[in-house]
Amino acid sequence: xxxxxxxxxxxxxxxxxxxxxxxxxxxxxxxxxxxxxxxxxxxxxxxxxxxxxxxxxxxxxxxxxxxxxxxxxxxxxxxxxxxxxxxxxxxxxxxxxxxxxxxxxxxxxxxxxxxxxxxxxxxxxxxxxxxxxxxxxxxxxxxxxxxxxxxxxxxxxxxxxxxxxxxxxxxxxxxxxxxxxxxxxxxxxx
Numbered sequence: 001x002x003x004x005x006x007x008x009x010x011x012x013x014x015x016x017x018x019x020x021x022x023x024x025x026x027x028x029x030x031x032x033x034x035x036x037x038x039x040x041x042x043x044x045x046x047x048x049x050x051x052x053x054x055x056x057x058x059x060x061x062x063x064x065x066x067x068x069x070x071x072x073x074x075x076x077x078x079x080x081x082x083x084x085x086x087x088x089x090x091x092x093x094x095x096x097x098x099x100x101x102x103x104x105x106x107x108x109x110x111x112x113x114x115x116x117x118x119x120x121x122x123x124x125x126x127x128x129x130x131x132x133x134x135x136x137x138x139x140x141x142x143x144x145x146x147x148x149x150x151x152x153x154x155x156x157x158x159x160x161x162x163x164x165x166x167x168x169x170x171x172x173x174x175x176x177x178x179x180x181x182x183x184x185x186x187x188x189x190x
Contacts, residue, residue, distance in 0.1 A: 040076075040104040041155045045176045045189065048079070048153065051101055052119065052180070052187040055081050058098060059121035059185075064090055066098070069118040069133060076104040085120045086138040094134035103153075106160040110150035114161060119149070119180065127185035145182030150190075152177055 052068065058081060059066035067082040081099040084092040108114050112131035119129045120142055130143040154160035154175040167177035167190045177190035 041153060041174065041176065044103045044105040044153055047101070048103065048151075049178065049187040049189070051079055051081075051099075052185070054099070055119070056121050056125060056127075056185045058083070060123050060125065063123055064092075065120065065122045067092065067118050067120055069116065070107060070109070071116045071133060072107070072114055073102075076102065077107050078102050080134075082134070085122075085142060086132070086134075087120075087142045088138065088140070090138075092138065105153045105155060106157045107154075108152045108160045108163065108165060110148075110165045111146070114157070119185070121185050125185055127180060127182055129180070148182070149180040150177065151180065151187070 055066055055068045062083045064084045067085050069080045069082065071078045071080065079101050080097055082092065082094065083096055083098055084090045086092040086094075106114070109117050109129075111117050111129050115131055116133035117129060118132040119127055121127050126145065127149075128143040128145050129149050130139075132139065150165045152160055152163050152165060152175055154163065156174070159172075159174055163172065163175050171177065178187050179190050180187045
């Protein structure tokens with residue numbers, strides 16, 4: 001018998017390696033597609049109200065409330081929870097962060113449009129809001145309770161900026177609307 005100088009075909013190792021590489025590529029594509037918008041909107045539509053609820057519960061424990069700052073970024077926005085409110089006689093310190101979450105969706109609010117804003121939560125459970133960021137420094141007085149805060153979340157910055165802040169009927173796909181009232185500081189889907 002002659003020894004084969006060149007064998008043809010694939011070995012089991014070749015097949016396993018090729019399958020593993022294809023599997024990794026499929027997983028990477030799936031993660032990218034979920035993280036780049038549609039799934040992110042669904043996740044954010046659950047996570048943002050939950051984050052506001054946690055902030056409200058935290059505010060009740062500090063004795064001086066809490067601040068929830070929303071800051072836009074090129075990839076969506078960041079929500080940062082601070083103990084206390086930035087008002088005179090408060091222990092607010094922008095360097096003290098209780099919790100921070102990044103969301104891969106965009107927002108527009110009835111108080112500041114697509115710019116930074118904050119929700120100020122009292123220890124008694126009520127809320128107020130205004131255009132504000134920690135870089136703005138302390139407020140002279142806490143904002144008055146205004147009409148309900150309207151918040152639009154969307155998968156694209158262009159889609160959110162083109163949307164009315166009040167939810168239209170029928171609502172366009174790819175956008176979710178929320179309302180926050182002063183009295184109970186609960187973010188509800190409209």
